[in-house]
Amino acid sequence: MTEPMLPVGYRVIDRTVETHDSATIQLEPIDRSLDRFRPGQFAMMYAYGVGEVPISISGIGDDGTLTHTIRSVGAVSRALHDARPGTVIGVRGPFGTTWAPEGAAGNDLVVVAGGVGLAPLRPVVLSALAARSAYSRVVVIAGARTPDEFLFRAELDAWTARDDLDVELTVDQPAAGWDGTVGFVTEPLARLRLDPERTVAFLCGPEPMMRFSARVLLRAQMPSDRIHVSLERSMKCGIALCGHCQLGPLLVCRDGPVVTYTVAEPLLTVPEL
Amino acid sequence: MTSAGLFDGLTATEREALLRASHEEFYEDGDRLFEEGGHAGYCWLIRNGRVALDTTVPGRGHVVIQTLGAGDLLGWSWLIPPYRWHFGARAVGTVEATVFDAAQLKVLADQDPRLGYLLTQQLLAVVLDRLQSTRARLLDLYSHD
Ligand SMILES: Cc1cc2nc3c(=O)[nH]c(=O)nc-3n(C[C@H](O)[C@H](O)[C@H](O)COP(=O)(O)OP(=O)(O)OC[C@H]3O[C@@H](n4cnc5c(N)ncnc54)[C@H](O)[C@@H]3O)c2cc1C
Ligand code: FES
Numbered sequence: 001m002t003e004p005m006l007p008v009g010y011r012v013i014d015r016t017v018e019t020h021d022s023a024t025i026q027l028e029p030i031d032r033s034l035d036r037f038r039p040g041q042f043a044m045m046y047a048y049g050v051g052e053v054p055i056s057i058s059g060i061g062d063d064g065t066l067t068h069t070i071r072s073v074g075a076v077s078r079a080l081h082d083a084r085p086g087t088v089i090g091v092r093g094p095f096g097t098t099w100a101p102e103g104a105a106g107n108d109l110v111v112v113a114g115g116v117g118l119a120p121l122r123p124v125v126l127s128a129l130a131a132r133s134a135y136s137r138v139v140v141i142a143g144a145r146t147p148d149e150f151l152f153r154a155e156l157d158a159w160t161a162r163d164d165l166d167v168e169l170t171v172d173q174p175a176a177g178w179d180g181t182v183g184f185v186t187e188p189l190a191r192l193r194l195d196p197e198r199t200v201a202f203l204c205g206p207e208p209m210m211r212f213s214a215r216v217l218l219r220a221q222m223p224s225d226r227i228h229v230s231l232e233r234s235m236k237c238g239i240a241l242c243g244h245c246q247l248g249p250l251l252v253c254r255d256g257p258v259v260t261y262t263v264a265e266p267l268l269t270v271p272e273l
Numbered sequence: 274m275t276s277a278g279l280f281d282g283l284t285a286t287e288r289e290a291l292l293r294a295s296h297e298e299f300y301e302d303g304d305r306l307f308e309e310g311g312h313a314g315y316c317w318l319i320r321n322g323r324v325a326l327d328t329t330v331p332g333r334g335h336v337v338i339q340t341l342g343a344g345d346l347l348g349w350s351w352l353i354p355p356y357r358w359h360f361g362a363r364a365v366g367t368v369e370a371t372v373f374d375a376a377q378l379k380v381l382a383d384q385d386p387r388l389g390y391l392l393t394q395q396l397l398a399v400v401l402d403r404l405q406s407t408r409a410r411l412l413d414l415y416s417h418d
């Protein structure tokens with residue numbers, strides 16, 4: 001990475017509508033590529049003329065393409081969400097820590113995602129599937145508000161059909177025709193028979209969801225350093241200069257977003273942070 | 274809750290007494306285990322499969338409130354008057370369960386208050402877990418409005 005503050009031009013080459021407010025865009029470099037992203041890392045994405053926000057990588061192409069899944073919540077995320085093929089976006093990165101799924105090799109892998117939290121975890125599942133024999137059990141628990149609000153629905157269905165992956169989709173509010181699980185992600189999580197010393201868990205979603213899920217795992221005797229979460233704070237520079245993303249002793253853009261629950265727990269329970 | 278959870282802290286004799294008050298049952302997809310408002314005479318430890326708890330909403334039929342799965346304990350209305358089910362329950366796919374006879378459980382608990390206390394504690398833990406997850410759903414965490 002040479003000039004970390006200088007956005008590199010990427011062109012949107014594909015766009016998939018995921019839900020009523022989320023879309024996945026695929027981008028290719030225009031003349032220069034950024035270094036390869038790792039699962040869990042994020043990019044600072046600049047919608048020209050609107051602004052720049054941190055967005056996790058949701059797919060890492062071998063051909064240098066980047067995939068990002070964006071929920072429209074405000075001006076910048078809306079511009080990125082709406083970007084059609086041909087649109088040029090300024091991208092900086094890769095920034096931050098990684099889930100490092102390869103570090104969980106030999107263990108059971110438990111992935112718990114809520115809402116758009118599935119986006120940063122998708123590369124973990126894809127890399128686990130690409131090296132499936134490296135892991136024992138691989139479990140994916142994904143929660144959404146309603147059945148229409150799952151990201152990557154076709155892919156989730158394909159994962160569910162595999163017999164080397166345990167997938168449980170659960171919704172807070174069922175809709176007509178939904179015959180899957182109804183309940184918060186903590187419920188299927190609590191039903192897992194875990195081998196606490198041989199399991200690594202990755203949690204991503206709203207902070208309370210990660211806290212509640214981590215508590216279930218701690219109750220099942222999992223050591224907190226085997227539980228990894230992804231933190232979200234608003235960011236400006238992305239490279240540990242401006243202090244915008246400070247969370248207690250951490251600069252989330254550098255020390256996170258992925259941290260162990262040992263690190264996160266004391267920070268996630270302090271209301272003023 | 275796993276069966277290990279249900280039997281936690283019990284002596285071998287107490288476990289046997291509980292098992293004597295139970296039998297194994299299989300349900301086919303769509304079978305109804307009980308109906309809302311019906312007399313609550315049993316509780317279930319789900320061994321395999323899924324059970325949907327539901328209630329009837331005019332115009333919408335049976336609406337699912339929550340699903341339970343393997344290891345979950347189903348039904349605590351048998352413990353508290355008026356001993357009526359608050360919701361209905363339906364098997365989703367085939368379900369294998371251990372069914373406990375509530376009348377026999379109550380006799381056991383009356384005869385042996387220690388056992389009664391442990392069982393009540395286990396049930397309370399289940400109720401608390403359900404309450405917490407219901408609260409989490411009430412937060413509507415994934416919405417952005
Ligand atoms: C490391 C990291 C990775 C991220 N990865 C992704 C990703 O992969 N996909 C994605 O869609 N978002 C992701 N985000 C969140 C994204 O950066 C924010 O949604 C974005 O910064 C909002 O900017 P905005 O200008 O669109 O909205 P703003 O004008 O900044 O905010 C508009 C409204 O939305 C609220 N808001 C802001 N952020 C969020 C949020 N995350 N969730 C709900 N409400 C919010 C604000 O409080 C405000 O009310 C990530 C954030 C971080 C820190
Ligand atoms: S975003 Fe500037 S220090 Fe982290």
